[in-house]
Amino acid sequence: MLSRVLGFVSADMAIDLGTANTLVYVPGRGIVLDEPSVVAVTQQRDGDRKVIAVGYEAKTMLGRTPSKIETIQPLRDGVIADFSAAEEMIKHFIRRVLKRRLFTSPRIMICVPASATPVERRAVHEAGLSAGARRVYLIEEPVAAAIGAGLPITEARGSMIVDIGGGTTDIAVLSMGSVLYSRSVRSAGNAFDEAIVNYVRFKYNLLIGATSAEAIKKESGCAIAKANGERMPIHIKGRDLHRGFPADITLTADDIPQALNLPIQQIVGGIRQALADVPPELTADICEAGIYLTGGGALLDRLDARFSQETGVKFKIAEDPLRCVVRGTGKALEQLDTMSDFLVKP
Ligand SMILES: Nc1ncnc2c1ncn2[C@@H]1O[C@H](COP(=O)(O)OP(=O)(O)OP(=O)(O)O)[C@@H](O)[C@H]1O
Ligand SMILES: [Mg+2]
Known part of the structure; x- marks a missing residue:
């Protein structure tokens, strides 16, 4: 008091x-x-680093800093x-x-x-x-994800959580509040961004940065090609690799799902392996309850549907997956x- x-x-x-x-x-x-x-630092004369910005301010400096400033x-x-x-x-x-x-x-x-x-x-x-x-x-x-998603973590029932973050996708099976099984796959949000950069580069000869790729993924990304095949103009600030100046391209509806195919398959591989590795009683619980998706990657449009198609198990996106x-x-x-x-x- x-x-x-x-x-x-x-x-x-x-x-x-x-x-x-x-x-x-x-x-x-x-x-x-x-x-x-993200942290932005400058190198001092005595070799020490001085922090000049942290968080949003530092992120906007990524890829744009003079040589004295380093973003970490x-x-x-x-x-x-x-x-x-x-x-x-x-x-x-x-x-x-x-x-x-x-x-x-x-x-x-x-x-x-x-x-x-x-x-x-x-x-x-x-x-x-x-x-x-x-x-x-x-x-x-x-x-933490299970508590955040409101799962009954103390019960003797198996539940599977797939957290798709920036660097890794973490797959875990819990029962009675303990992690009984976990594996980590080095494919998640950053791998999605890189896959878009590479795809646009090889298919359209356009060089874009990872930040632009991330923006495209968030705004127009999708894990399954839409049936109507509509074209959507996406204006990307990039450089035409042949002519060397800025250009715009128009992506087709299934460009992004195609670009993301490999990193998505890598995650699917990890989920399949996890389902095969855990004892059958737990697999039965997981199939009944569905697999919970958390992390920013879970927001990729139709990723849950794609995972269900590939594994035959239903997926549920946790509420507010970035903050779960x-x-x-x-x-x-x-x-x-x-x-x-x-x-x-x-
Ligand atoms: N709407 C969206 N659609 C697709 N991806 C998104 C969306 N919003 C955020 N992301 C992606 O989610 C990722 C970040 O997720 P999150 O904040 O859960 O990761 P993290 O917890 O920092 O990473 P990690 O768990 O690997 O340490 C980024 O790659 C970001 O691009
Ligand atoms: Mg995380």
Whole structure:
């Protein structure tokens, strides 16, 4: 009470530290931050790096910086690839969430991929502590996703979650709040973007950047060709590879599904393998309940239908798939007393 009057608030927070996006959830306030996982730095004379921008501001600098400025994506394939940049990013986001209030340092809960090694988990733990947290709890992403999707995680029933993020697709089977099986496929949102870049380059001789490819995917992407075969003009700012100047092209309706075929098939391969690997009782539960899709990749138009076609199992897109994991992490933090069994043991 006194601490409240004085303005001391313990702002505990849940963080989904993703390859593409970082989200922060504060109990009682909900999601308070959702920004790209990008840090822009300049090299100092003494060899140190100075952070000049984080999040959206840094993302707009990607591919556009003079040589003195470097943009870094501290996470790769869901795990920390650049420790000091990750630490700076977390520190910056924590500060932004806390603003100028007076604080006791927060307890934070961060999710880690189920397939992360002990060393990779420890790196996340350390990064949280050195970014100023008083305590760091870790939760496995599929467990957080299941909580966020509202699945009855304590029941003795198998459920499968497929999280299609930026760098990786993580496939996991849970029962009674534990991850019984997980595998990670290196094909997800970024692979979709690259596939579009390559397809447009080889079919139309047009060079586009990954950011334009991502925009096309979000606006007009589709996992199954539409039956009516309509043409849709997509104006892409790119360079004609023959003539060397800017050009526009018109894509046909099935260009994008064709472009995305290989990365989609790679994910399908992973799902089929997972269904084949788990014990038959669990497979039966999964087929009955359907497979849950989370992560930004789940928003690709008709991806659920394509997966159903390819596997014969029904798929359900979790509500608000981009934020499902952070919501689940936040709920786990709100119910820390009852959730301790589901957290990663230190
Ligand atoms: N409407 C959309 N259609 C298709 N893809 C989308 C859409 N919206 C976002 N995405 C893609 O989702 C991906 C990011 O998803 P998400 O934020 O779940 O990843 P992440 O959690 O940061 O990554 P990871 O889980 O691999 O660490 C990006 O590749 C983005 O292009
Ligand atoms: Mg993610």
